[in-house]
Amino acid sequence: MKGLLVRWIINAATLWLIAYVIEGIEVSGPLAAVVAAAVLGIINAILRPIFILLTLPINILTLGLFTFLLNGFMLYLAGTLVRGFEVHGFWAPIFGALILSIVSALTTAFLSDEGRLERIHIHIDTP
Numbered sequence: 001m002k003g004l005l006v007r008w009i010i011n012a013a014t015l016w017l018i019a020y021v022i023e024g025i026e027v028s029g030p031l032a033a034v035v036a037a038a039v040l041g042i043i044n045a046i047l048r049p050i051f052i053l054l055t056l057p058i059n060i061l062t063l064g065l066f067t068f069l070l071n072g073f074m075l076y077l078a079g080t081l082v083r084g085f086e087v088h089g090f091w092a093p094i095f096g097a098l099i100l101s102i103v104s105a106l107t108t109a110f111l112s113d114e115g116r117l118e119r120i121h122i123h124i125d126t127p
Helices: 002-021 030-054 058-062 065-081 091-110
Strands: 025-027 085-087
Touching: 002 025, 002 030, 002 091, 025 030, 025 091, 030 058, 030 065, 030 085, 058 065, 065 085, 065 091, 085 091
Parallel strands: none
Antiparallel strands: 025 085
16 A cells, blocks of 8 residues: 555656656646546556557557557546646647656556565576
8 A cells, every 4th residue: 555655656746747847748736746646547547448458459550659649648638637737739648658657667666565665686597
């Protein structure tokens, strides 16, 4: 549970930083970023798998690149639902979702379920 809370806070901070980096994404304050991160998490948990399944043929034809558009659409959708979090344009949500995906993947890779940083052990067998 603690790990989920830490990931949520990191995603909210990332959304806030994305608003400073990418023109077309605006966050009015920290509360809007926290709510937007929660809504985006719910959207990604419920709607994203359905959209991935529905667009599977297009995704196969584009070798998975259509997923970037879907991730951008999920960010845009969160922007329409959360007051104080706005997403405008075509490229802004795609780039914002890309940055958020990278940070989220790194957070998941390095953060345990207890909310602590984990060491990465790489063991290479040499002949």
